[in-house]
Amino acid sequence: MTAPLTPPPPPQEPSAHRQWPPSAAGGTYGGTAYGAHGGPGQDGPGMRTEVREAAVITVALALGGVLLGLAWNWLAPRVPLVGDVVDGRWVVYVRDTEGEQAAGVDGTFTLLALAFGALSGLLVFLLRRRGGVPVVVALGLGGLLGSLLAWRVGVWLGPAQDVLAHAKEAGRGVAFSAPLKLAAKGALLTWSIGALLVHLGLTALFGPRDPEPQPYPGKPAPH
Numbered sequence: 001m002t003a004p005l006t007p008p009p010p011p012q013e014p015s016a017h018r019q020w021p022p023s024a025a026g027g028t029y030g031g032t033a034y035g036a037h038g039g040p041g042q043d044g045p046g047m048r049t050e051v052r053e054a055a056v057i058t059v060a061l062a063l064g065g066v067l068l069g070l071a072w073n074w075l076a077p078r079v080p081l082v083g084d085v086v087d088g089r090w091v092v093y094v095r096d097t098e099g100e101q102a103a104g105v106d107g108t109f110t111l112l113a114l115a116f117g118a119l120s121g122l123l124v125f126l127l128r129r130r131g132g133v134p135v136v137v138a139l140g141l142g143g144l145l146g147s148l149l150a151w152r153v154g155v156w157l158g159p160a161q162d163v164l165a166h167a168k169e170a171g172r173g174v175a176f177s178a179p180l181k182l183a184a185k186g187a188l189l190t191w192s193i194g195a196l197l198v199h200l201g202l203t204a205l206f207g208p209r210d211p212e213p214q215p216y217p218g219k220p221a222p223h
Helices: 046-076 100-128 133-157 163-172 184-205
Strands: 078-085 087-093 176-177
Touching: 046 100, 046 133, 046 184, 078 163, 087 163, 087 184, 100 133, 100 184, 133 184
Parallel strands: none
Antiparallel strands: 078 087, 078 176
16 A cells, blocks of 8 residues: 655745845845845935035145244244345345255244144044045045135235345345245145045044844854
8 A cells, every 4th residue: 555645835924034135125134234225224324415525625734824924924934034225226235145944944834834733633523423535535635725725814914025126125234024934845635635534544443333243044144
């Protein structure tokens, strides 16, 4: 005699938690949220919002160059010049040839730009802790534009550019201040470098962390 055949069990309905692939309308798989395009959901703002914020940061830093220019014009040492008449012509020369005032002008700008960069990097981090490429680009570009504006503002507000006319106005042998001059053009990058270093450092130390990936359904979590 042969044993009676046992009918196969009825097919099980697929569980909603094991659905794969996720529907186009979005779903979850393994604890990971999927958007309408099938990719993981994003908690941060969209790209348009980030670009707008980056544009605001760039403009704000560029306008901050006015304050840097005012501070540079106020704190930078003056290079003393003296005018004299030689063979019927006015000549101008540096009164103290061994002085370090010229180097102090560049050093003052560099230190002020570094302070402005550190402050702007801190403020941007406090206002937007997530960081991102647009913010980094805004800090670099805004710092450079601010430095360029500060350079031109400081020169414009400083002593007269026409040293011969200034020497004639002061008189023979009377010292007067030379116009502000930024000899070390690399100082124009100091603001950007300081802002990027401070912001990236704070983001690495105190910025939000990505959540740990969740295990797939049916797979035990690692202990």
